[in-house]
Amino acid sequence: MTSTDLDLTTTAVPRPATSTRGRAGSARIRFGLAVIIVYVVAAAIGPWLVRFDPVATRTQDRLKPPGSRLSDGSLAILGTDQVGQDLLAQMLQGARISIAVGLATLLLAGTIGVTVGLAAGYFGGWLDSVLMRLADIQLAFPSILLAIFIAALLGPSVVNVVIVLAVSNWVTFARVTRGQALTTRRREFVDASRTLGAGTWRLIRRCVLPACIAPVLVVATVEIGHVILAEASLSFLGLGTPASTPSWGVTIANGRNYLADAWWISTVPGIALAFLVVSLGVLGDALRDRYDPRLRSL
Amino acid sequence: MTSEPLLSVRDLRVEFSTSAGVVTAVDGASFDVRRGETVALLGESGSGKSVTAQAMLGIIPKPAGRVTGGSIEYDGRDLLALPATATRELRGREIAMVFQDPLSSLNPVFRVGAQIGEMFRKHRGASRKEARAEALELMRRVGIPAAEKRLDDYPHQFSGGMRQRVMIAMALALSPRLLIADEPTTALDVTVQAQIMDLLARLQDEEGMSLVLITHDLGVVADVADRVVLMYAGRVVEAGPIREVYEHSAHPYTAGLMGSLPAIDGPRERLTPIQGAPPDLLDLPSGCSFRPRCAFASERCADEEPVLLGAPGRPAPHSSACHHAGKVLTDAP
């Protein structure tokens, strides 16, 4: 009965007056989206503008610092690597791979995770116990180790990276979806639909699934940054994408041997990678603050 | 009962910043609490009664909420003008509070004995052993059976009624002169509510302290309160001795509340509820906030905000903030 009195104080507290700032985090959302759009556009059309040939080697253009003129008269804005490849071209190609791997992994992990989470959360009982124990085992196993193990056996390839990362990332989606399904299933409006005679499928489709969309999207935004980082880590270890499709991780690993002579090979792709992941993090945080503050621990 | 007020709230204003805008939760509330008396602070959702209590204790959640005007004089000192350390010293020692939901109000990770004993340890510098003995004594006083055994239990191991007794024991630890109870029985069952109200009345009698009972339930306080202060949309709309106010309501809101209550005896009649919904604090009407729900409303009510004045033709301490108080009094059954 005093709930409104209390609501007034509790809901008001976490943020200062937002009247001057518009809706929660809209500036951060705009920033994150803008950066991501730039990356996506660069990844999509960049390789068309700056040609990249994975097998070309031009020994006369090896290890040129950023801003150098190359033997064919072109300008290497970000310098060249140990075989004379233009670093910018390589990075644009890398962006394409990172984003593609990230999206494909998310789609796969998300589909598996949401399905498992819905089943566990909605039906409960032994199905929930079995699925969630499975998720617990998965969580109790450091995911990068699992990824390393599978990748070591499967060998480096883009498809394998996606599979490996999806296997180690579905749990987050499953847990969030399960939690949401569980709380939604217990809400009175679901009971109300049941008293009207609604069947299981209708309840999942009309009541439970819509309630899961916002948190799943938030998780997806946060997770895609993690996935891109993990992909780069695997590639750095030589277990990710093969040398013919050099992702940022591969380029950074290659540059390690030339740190003394060519610092840019390792540092520049790292900055690009970190900036993308930071932007995804900013966007994810802002979306979470706006749509689902309960997911803070992610 | 001396007439000298222990606590005197004057023109209190409290604002909250919410995502939807700034809300005036308390808008110029004034009332007194005299020594040893029981005052009921009555109101529905959004009336500002709980925020008023928080302001009295100096625990308005910051930074969203802030007191923007008025004074709260306690024993001659303005609490709002005192430095933070001074008001903190008063809390627990002079003014104590019991909250609505005893489960969330007790710390789940500490034993109840330690939570009660903390009052003695932190305020009086008592040793662990002394604090424990004091806590035990208090638990017995508030009627917790097998208190020695329960001293080392955690809040989740208690029932709702027992938890509220623990809260009361904690509040009474340092024999405060003013106890504020914010909806102390709302979360409890009827039979347990009767136990807690009985306990509060007994303890007040023993301690001779002043008691402010905050509630939405007109019936709960009728037996125990000396005076009642009714709030609506952050303002005091009617105040006076409880029987006088209940039996001769001089504000249409009070009269409406009385008409909304189904009776426990006598013939069953159709209820005469108040029209409309409780006020939206973000979008209050001009003049009298109750105007849109009021059968007596006139043009004057839209233009001029009514102030708290003596109810016409009624004995002195009864006041009402209504331009049509006289008509309300004569029209009532």
Added chain:
Amino acid sequence: MPPETTPLLQVRDLHTTFPLRSALLRRTVGHVQAVAGVSFDIPAGGTLGLVGESGSGKSTVARTIVGLEKCAAGSILFEGEDLTSLPPARMRQVRRQLQMIFQDPYASLNPRATVEQIITEAWEIHPDVVPRDRFKPEVRELLERVGLNPDHAARYPHQFSGGQRQRIGIARALALRPKLVICDEAVSALDVSVQAQVLNLLAELREDLGLAYLFIAHDLSVVRHISDQVAVMYLGRIVETASQQELFAEPVHPYTQALLSAVPDPLPWARPPRTPIIIGGDVPSPADPPSGCRFRTRCWKAQDVCATEDPALEPRLGLHPAACHFAERRTELVVG
């Protein structure tokens, strides 16, 4: 009740249990009897008030009748058909005449659906009730019926106040043209002023549509206001049942007497002073109910026999049924 009319709803010896799981292997190690043998009738157009405190099982009774919980034993006869043994297709047909209004006006409406979608869902599930092209006018009519502005059909629940939301919940329950509506604490979450509005609306609807109610509440004044018959529950059982007039004027079970005595009275000065009955303790856990009479642990009249012999719910003192070995008339509790 005259024997020639079959009651609309007959509940006989209803039991509802919840499994109690062990922490270690999550195996079922026992059962909580939330409802332990409850029987009552509701005639067409009648209202039964079911009162009790938390843990009494009153809400579980409601949820079991509408099929939200599984019935462990006993029967639920609706117009003579047993809901516990009907084939699924017939069940859907019967159950739709039995609708529910929920407690929480915030949680009981899907926040992502408009008022129109909330109400028409019933007709989508049961396409024979209202043809699709009649949806809009029927929604308007229903909204008007429950006192809402029909132009607000496209709004979302959060745009309404608590009382208005509860009206939407009532409209949804009425969409399938039920004969029985179960109100599970339907007014307890509302402010006093709004609660009275909704109570008046429920009374109007009963008169206009010939509805029967199972009205569940913890507030005795509210139950008294709306019910014809009243049953008092304690720990999964009915301890006393009578007509509204008789129960409030001459309660014979100690628990009912204590409940009545504890009802807050806004005008105590208007009647002779009464000695309140304050019972100690709390409701015991339904997982481990006391032997014999379940109320004996809090009863001031309890004797040895109460621990060994479960008192039957049968007419006592020539009055109405009560489950107490030491039933006693007490009229001073309420001046009638």
Added chain:
Amino acid sequence: MAAYVLRRLFFSVFVLWGAVTIIFVVLRLVPGDPAYIMLGPDADQAQVAALRAQLGLDHSLIQQYATYLSNVVRLDFGQSFRLNADSMSLVLQRVPATVQLASTALLVSLLIGLPLGVVAALRANTWIDRGISVFSLLGQSTPSFWLGIVMILLFARGLQVLPSSGSGSWAHLVLPTITLALPFLAILVRLTRSGLLEVVHEGYVQTARAKGLLESTVILSHALRNALIPIVTVVGLQFGALLGGTVIVETVFAWPGVGRLLIDSIGRRDYGVVQASILLVATIFVGINLLVDLIYGFLDPRVRLAGD
């Protein structure tokens, strides 16, 4: 409490069994002959046949699983053909180095991360909070292998104040520790901040204020103790990421730990060592999580007393 400990112990064993089984399943799921994959393309027929016999590949899948389990229980992962030694003892030799690195990183993270998180929460929405949040976001987003390289560039090659690789002295420990600790520390800051912000609006914190306690007592005793409860679980799980991170950090800094052995063994297709390393790290992780569960039970009486 006893029931709770027993429950968590049971679960730990269950998880280890699951990890062992996952390795078995993955090994068998990969297309091709496991013996052939493990030995690599340049192995001769005799070697393959010998390994097939050792793994029991001629038997049914269930028998293979039984053999595998019994080998694991006896810590028998076979001989390392490349290094000519028992696989498990090879791994065990490397454990101290990894434990040293991981525990230093954990300690550093806790000592810096928790206080930073508390400060950020107490100064929520001020520039201090924003600064800490930006730091935390950067820490979480910076790829650790890259950070390691940049730090080698800066401190080892540029300023020449710290060694770039290898182990032996405390100076060797500095850069790997920072690299390994940063992401973990960042998460800790964030969890502490949000956890504390969540509980400061709880009723019991209001009660603590109403009791007239010092603000520091209110926050550090009443609020933080409750905020720690969810943090502890997540910290336990995130410790897995820290252990995984050792693989990368050890590779970057040529730190002679299990992680580097693992990567080297993958390169050499020395799968006995690979399995042994992974299972060992998994065991450490499960052990840590058991410890975390016990701390959790200690912090939250509701969990501890649930079984009683």
